[in-house]
Amino acid sequence: MARTTIRNVRPWGGDPVDLSCADGVIVAIDPASPGAGDALDGETVDGAGLIALPSFADVHVHLDSTRWGLPFRSHTAGPSLREHILADRAGWREDAPIAEKASAMLGRMISRGTTKVRSYAQIDSDAGLERLDGVLEAKERYARECDVTIMGFPQSGIISDPPTARILDQALTLGAIDVVGGIDPCAIDRDPKGHLDVVFGLAEKYQKPVDLHIHETGTLGAFSWDLVFERVRALGMHGRCTISHALALGSNDERTVRTLIEQLVELDVAIATVAPRGSVQIPFRELVAAGVRVGLGQDGMRDYWSPYGDGDMWNRLFQLCWSQNLKTDDELRHGAYAATLGGRQVIDPAAPRPDALAGTPGIEVGDEADLVLVAGETLSAAVVDHLPDRTVIRAGVPLG
Numbered sequence: 001m002a003r004t005t006i007r008n009v010r011p012w013g014g015d016p017v018d019l020s021c022a023d024g025v026i027v028a029i030d031p032a033s034p035g036a037g038d039a040l041d042g043e044t045v046d047g048a049g050l051i052a053l054p055s056f057a058d059v060h061v062h063l064d065s066t067r068w069g070l071p072f073r074s075h076t077a078g079p080s081l082r083e084h085i086l087a088d089r090a091g092w093r094e095d096a097p098i099a100e101k102a103s104a105m106l107g108r109m110i111s112r113g114t115t116k117v118r119s120y121a122q123i124d125s126d127a128g129l130e131r132l133d134g135v136l137e138a139k140e141r142y143a144r145e146c147d148v149t150i151m152g153f154p155q156s157g158i159i160s161d162p163p164t165a166r167i168l169d170q171a172l173t174l175g176a177i178d179v180v181g182g183i184d185p186c187a188i189d190r191d192p193k194g195h196l197d198v199v200f201g202l203a204e205k206y207q208k209p210v211d212l213h214i215h216e217t218g219t220l221g222a223f224s225w226d227l228v229f230e231r232v233r234a235l236g237m238h239g240r241c242t243i244s245h246a247l248a249l250g251s252n253d254e255r256t257v258r259t260l261i262e263q264l265v266e267l268d269v270a271i272a273t274v275a276p277r278g279s280v281q282i283p284f285r286e287l288v289a290a291g292v293r294v295g296l297g298q299d300g301m302r303d304y305w306s307p308y309g310d311g312d313m314w315n316r317l318f319q320l321c322w323s324q325n326l327k328t329d330d331e332l333r334h335g336a337y338a339a340t341l342g343g344r345q346v347i348d349p350a351a352p353r354p355d356a357l358a359g360t361p362g363i364e365v366g367d368e369a370d371l372v373l374v375a376g377e378t379l380s381a382a383v384v385d386h387l388p389d390r391t392v393i394r395a396g397v398p399l400g
């Protein structure tokens with residue numbers, strides 16, 4: 001079996017080691033031996049003392065809306081959520097095919113260290129399966145470098161855009177999507193029961209997980225969450241539900257938030273955050289302390305929603321730590337864990353869930369050899385500096 005040794009790297013910023021990889025997994029970890037040189041079997045890669053982390057997992061990215069690779073387009077959408085949805089709907093066919101733009105962004109993400117992705121593909125009466133096809137093509141193009149799962153996203157609503165339920169069903173019949181999506185059941189469709197019954201009905205019919213974008217805040221958000229929990233409990237979908245954005249956690253009183261977190265734990269519901277700006281912030285520390293699976297994503301990038309985003313999860317990790325005011329070594333490590341292993345656990349609830357603070361989680365013998373090497377004196381220094389240097393290892397082999 002082909003063996004690659006990545007020499008002189010520091011897992012999670014610890015002591016330097018040589019990592020031997022074969023068949024896509026780490027097969028040996030030895031103290032770094034600068035004198036070993038060519039005596040090692042197989043190919044060797046000089047890790048140059050860089051910090052090794054499990055590769056990044058982006059759990060919330062809209063590959064079907066990006067304009068990455070095209071000339072910068074000035075932002076024109078009006079301020080409301082509805083106006084953003086309409087601006088995207090009016091513009092997404094411009095300039096270049098979805099497959100080209102999605103591939104440009106996916107390639108960029110991989111080159112910056114992401115090898116696990118949950119991407120969204122919008123499904124509605126306007127797009128049909130066209131946007132999904134574009135994301136599928138990008139996924140296919142980078143199948144060797146990255147594992148992409150796709151959520152069918154009814155962003156324009158389901159009840160208010162009736163063909164959507166049928167098109168989602170069609171995408172599931174084709175086996176083209178891995179996750180059933182939903183969005184703000186009260187605010188978009190104004191029919192939370194109708195919306196969630198379709199989402200969970202399809203999830204049950206095709207035995208797929210769900211991912212609900214819930215931007216709703218305050219009591220409205222908590223109400224939507226209750227309806228979600230009710231369905232997860234009734235269908236026994238423990239571990240198979242993600243709530244994205246999750247702004248209800250940052251906009252309710254302490255007792256309500258505690259109750260919501262207790263139910264996340266009981267039902268093993270995951271949280272995906274995009275490290276948003278603004279005053280409504282999820283209680284990251286409390287979620288981590290409670291053992292909730294938390295993943296990080298980059299959301300829409302360079303699209304009709306936002307001119308921001310650069311495909312680099314290392315920068316998004318900085319944004320998470322900055323917006324959450326994470327400062328201690330342990331807190332910053334929890335941030336890095338969310339951007340790497342936490343994301344893997346959101347995408348696949350059966351993924352290992354090692355302790356974030358013990359040993360070198362995700363970089364032990366037997367672990368998958370998808371790694372990213374980054375520069376930094378310590379892990380904390382690396383996160384706050386978030387320097388551009390990068391080496392990406394996929395299945396034990398360096399990319400690029």
Ligand SMILES: [Zn+2]
Pocket residue numbers: 060062213299300
């Ligand atoms: Zn989103």
